[in-house]
Amino acid sequence: MNTSDWFEGIDRLRQRQGNAMDRLGLGARVTPSHVVASAPGLRLRCYGAGTAHCPPLLIVPAPIKRWYIWDLSPERSVVRKALAQGFGVYVIEWSAPPRTGGTLGLADYSGPMIDACVDAIARISACRRVFLCGHSLGGILAALYSAWRPERVAALALFEAPVNFNSTAPVVRRIAGTALLASVPRDRSRRIPGSVLSAIFANAAPGAFYAGPGIDFLASAVSPNHLATHLRVQRWALDELPMPRLLFDEAVALLFAQNSFMRGELVLGGVRLAPHQVTAPLLTLYRPFSSLAPPDTVLGFHGAAGSAHKVLLPYLGDVGVALQHVGPLVGDSAHLVVWPRVLDWLAQLSPVPRLVH
Template sequence: MSPYAPFPDPFAGLRTAQAGAMEQWRQMQVRSLDLLGYGVAEHPYEIAADAPLWRLRRYRGTAANPRPALLMVPAPIKRPYVWDLTPEVSVVRFCLERDMDVFLADWRPPVEGGPPHGLEDYARAILAAAAAVARESGQVPVVIGHSLGGTLAAIAGALEPERLRGLVVLASPLSFAAGSSAFRDSVVAHEDHTPADGLVPGARLAQSCALLAPGTFVWSRWMDGALSLADPAALALHLRIARWALDEVPLAGCLVHQMVEWLYREDRFAGGNLAVGGRRLGPTDLHLPALAAVNTADEIGPRAAVAPFFARMAPGSTSIIEHPAEIGVGLQHLAILAGRQAHRLVWPRIADWIAARA
């Protein structure tokens, strides 16, 4: 039975065949990019802790006594190596060179028939990972999250702020009021058919985003590729990001459903009405120093999706850094992680902010 209608789906076989063909096309692109030298090349790491929803990576640098401890939280939508794309644009390597004790939450893809993990499960997973970092390093970590990873980290910080020393959110929407972002308005304008259980395949999620916001997820990527042709370094970066984008992972339907309904449609977190752990969480519960980095051209997590939330937090506890658009990053949403200008100009400021508060 189709999850969206009470009658059998006569096109189910066709859709299955289409999905199979798309998967074959995806795998062919991955193999081609790997052969051309744009495959995965991550900094070595070890697994410091393991749990059903996540693994904790620990990266070793050269410092004898690295400080502070840093927990990176990727969005659970794709693989985390966009944080460590190349030696030149690697957040992991940058932080190691600043003598930080670097950990990364590596999300495990949900399994079919498993528990319906939602916002609270992911927020508590971040708290558990932060506790593991504290055990391993002897330091309460600063948590830094990108996109949905930053949104989830903010919820975790509001739930138990004593577990974190500070919060850095990168292109992470926290406020979902009308007009806060072009992507938010596109999501709200369409009816959500995501079931509250089961899995959402990564390919389906990517297709949905492209249909909802083609300007953000299709045309801007093509334009970035065209502009990168005149710059070999930008083109190489663009192709590495294209390879990363092909690493699809499924998401829990419960998480997608709650994101769309509770955050995008109802803006519960910014309104102080997000039910987690028997409480109603909002900006006033986030008793932490917080920094946001936002891209002026990002249509997913721009300044307007952060500033209203920060304005409701304690005075003097928040800061926002803006950075411009870049060529080669594919999506401007990724510029803070993979942009050459961001690594040269913005990351030193982020590192100084972390050091001053850790």
């Protein structure tokens, strides 16, 4: 048994732990949806087509864990909030690549794979453009796509998305130089088990992944609602996706280490990309004390983007989210304050008034 096989066994063990939590009623309570398109590495979920008068939302989750963090439970669902405001909502469900991983890399995930989803949405809704929303690595992919196909993005909303790595060399060194990564075969046609990815990022930001959930558990214990959300996030954290080795290597080298997108030197699919090519209205959420997406990694891109209309939202965090990094998607104040503002902003950018159902 090689190292990859051993870690894939860990993945299966964590999945069984997650299934046990499901049986205890701690699993996600997702909104009904159906798959409207699929391709190697992804499925496109439609939660509701909304109205053709308003560009629909296309949500780009991080391709590390499962999509349903955007739809964790009825009271902690970005999807449901958007549907209630009359938006069509589509979510990319990244799926596990073949065991060999194939040759899918950064250019695929930030270009043709998202583009295929926009094409599918256009066939359903007759809208050639989308409101693009992304969190974490999903936000990075959304930003790259917005630079590559600006004509297809009506607005871009990013949440804890660290696009500018100019000031994060220590974190980058911890990610790229970890012994865990060195123990996995370097064959770029293989995939990296999800448990390896989780361990790599946890070791790069131990406070966020080790101390943070314990502190949040204690703070949540006095509130049944907070505790329920905390445990659902912990269950979601067990639902890991393997990643193509090529995608990981290119993200670490081109984005994290070289900061090539911010420097205007990133070439994907033969096209050179830079922040000034992002021209859609831009909304950026950042956490002032984030260790996974420090303010400089977020604000640097926000300032460099070519968007004429920009909105910057600070977010201080919430109790009951387990991992503060996903607080913007599941936290109390996020759903009471942040998302109403985000959706109102998108509504104002709609070409005609929405028809709320």
